[in-house]
Amino acid sequence: MVVDIVIVGGGPAGAYLGYRLAQSGIQAVIYDDSHPHSHPREKPCGGGVTPFALEKFPLLKDVPCSYRYIDKMLFISPEGKEAMVGGQTLMNVAREHLDGYLLQKAVDAGAKLIKERVTGVVEDATGWLVRTEKGEYRSRLVVGADGASSVVRRATVGRIPREDVCACIGYYARGVERDYSVMKFLKGFQGYAWIFPRETHSSIGVGLDIKQAKNLKKYLDGFIAEYCPDIERIAPFGALIPMAREPKFYEIPCSGKNWILIGDAAGHVDPLLGEGIRYALWGADLAAEAITGGEPARFDALWREAYYRDFVEACRLREFVYNTDMLERGVALISRSETFARIMMGVVAGTQSYRGLRRKVTTSLLRILSEAKSRDVLSMD
Numbered sequence: 136m137v138v139d140i141v142i143v144g145g146g147p148a149g150a151y152l153g154y155r156l157a158q159s160g161i162q163a164v165i166y167d168d169s170h171p172h173s174h175p176r177e178k179p180c181g182g183g184v185t186p187f188a189l190e191k192f193p194l195l196k197d198v199p200c201s202y203r204y205i206d207k208m209l210f211i212s213p214e215g216k217e218a219m220v221g222g223q224t225l226m227n228v229a230r231e232h233l234d235g236y237l238l239q240k241a242v243d244a245g246a247k248l249i250k251e252r253v254t255g256v257v258e259d260a261t262g263w264l265v266r267t268e269k270g271e272y273r274s275r276l277v278v279g280a281d282g283a284s285s286v287v288r289r290a291t292v293g294r295i296p297r298e299d300v301c302a303c304i305g306y307y308a309r310g311v312e313r314d315y316s317v318m319k320f321l322k323g324f325q326g327y328a329w330i331f332p333r334e335t336h337s338s339i340g341v342g343l344d345i346k347q348a349k350n351l352k353k354y355l356d357g358f359i360a361e362y363c364p365d366i367e368r369i370a371p372f373g374a375l376i377p378m379a380r381e382p383k384f385y386e387i388p389c390s391g392k393n394w395i396l397i398g399d400a401a402g403h404v405d406p407l408l409g410e411g412i413r414y415a416l417w418g419a420d421l422a423a424e425a426i427t428g429g430e431p432a433r434f435d436a437l438w439r440e441a442y443y444r445d446f447v448e449a450c451r452l453r454e455f456v457y458n459t460d461m462l463e464r465g466v467a468l469i470s471r472s473e474t475f476a477r478i479m480m481g482v483v484a485g486t487q488s489y490r491g492l493r494r495k496v497t498t499s500l501l502r503i504l505s506e507a508k509s510r511d512v513l514s515m516d
């Protein structure tokens with residue numbers, strides 16, 4: 136079969152690209168073997184969809200089921216100090232339903248779904264040869280939306296380097312009686328443990344520290360024992376997540392004249408907090424713009440214009456932020472200053488950009504310090 140555009144992967148990135156192209160009258164063929172039934176599988180994920188993502192992609196609000204809006208976040212420092220912050224509402228969603236909904240939107244709009252796993256893509260003089268377990272297809276343009284271990288990436292710019300990928304592990308669990316999400320920072324660990332309550336279950340996990348892969352289970356067990364020992368574990372999960380260690384990672388191109396990488400395949404995940412759903416859809420949107428404009432290679436300039444600088448800044452902040460001393464002070468300041476709490480919650484919600492963060496904190500410093508001081512005085516009374 137000869138097709139014009141092949142999208143490998145029908146997760147949020149691939150499905151949304153298929154949908155956007157179909158809206159412009161372009162039919163893409165999406166390959167994904169993980170959708171044997173009407174809904175796709177549950178993908179290992181917190182499932183936290185930020186206010187930024189909900190605002191930019193309003194269709195996310197129409198996921199038909201298994202989501203829960205949560206408007207509070209409990210930050211816990213490595214030593215156990217706590218600060219509860221409200222003011223931003225995240226949607227915690229089961230990926231089975233989010234991904235199924237987006238893929239169905241793509242198919243309903245006109246994209247074609249082939250439920251086959253792509254085993255390799257090879258470029259030759261006439262375009263791309265796409266091999267699956269069942270057959271061979273030819274295509275003019277190939278898009279890699281096939282996650283952190285992308286076969287399209289391997290055939291274009293090469294695998295994501297090992298040092299720029301990390302593992303997350305956790306459980307889907309019942310019995311978390313909370314109406315707030317939890318982010319617990321850990322000693323000597325550049326990442327966090329989380330509890331994201333959803334409609335019928337919760338996602339509980341730990342990850343994001345590239346150097347701590349071997350110790351993840353120890354951190355997860357310790358976190359569960361301390362903060363949610365009575366949960367009913369439904370199933371364990373573990374998955375890789377792109378996590379650029381240095382800004383240099385982003386110098387690798389994400390498109391060429393007849394190929395594009397989007398979402399996790401491009402490594403487009405917030406390198407500080409691990410948010411990826413927003414960038415999966417954002418990248419897809421920009422890829423659709425490049426493709427409909429007849430210049431797929433332009434995608435590389437488009438994503439750089441949109442969110443490259445935020446990734447670079449987040450990367451630079453990691454050593455500074457994930458420092459036990461800094462996290463202790465940070466959580467203490469969140470509990471004492473409403474202004475600082477609002478800024479930090481804005482970062483988690485995506486409404487405060489990384490590139491504007493230093494400036495925001497600097498210009499708010501006097502207010503933050505005065506709020507913190509008056510709380511100290513009050514707490515002494």
Ligand SMILES: Cc1cc2nc3c(=O)[nH]c(=O)nc-3n(C[C@H](O)[C@H](O)[C@H](O)COP(=O)(O)OP(=O)(O)OC[C@H]3O[C@@H](n4cnc5c(N)ncnc54)[C@H](O)[C@@H]3O)c2cc1C
Nearest residue numbers: 144146147148180181182183253281282303398399411412
């Ligand atoms: C534990 C964990 C927690 C996370 N928590 C959050 C969170 O709370 N909020 C957030 O925004 N982000 C979170 N992320 C990141 C988020 O899950 C990803 O960034 C997002 O799923 C990327 O979407 P994608 O479409 O690029 O890739 P994926 O969601 O990985 O989808 C890739 C698709 O490609 C298919 N595929 C793969 N290989 C092939 C192949 N060879 N042939 C055909 N199909 C193939 C797969 O079946 C899959 O359907 C988390 C990630 C992890 C691992």
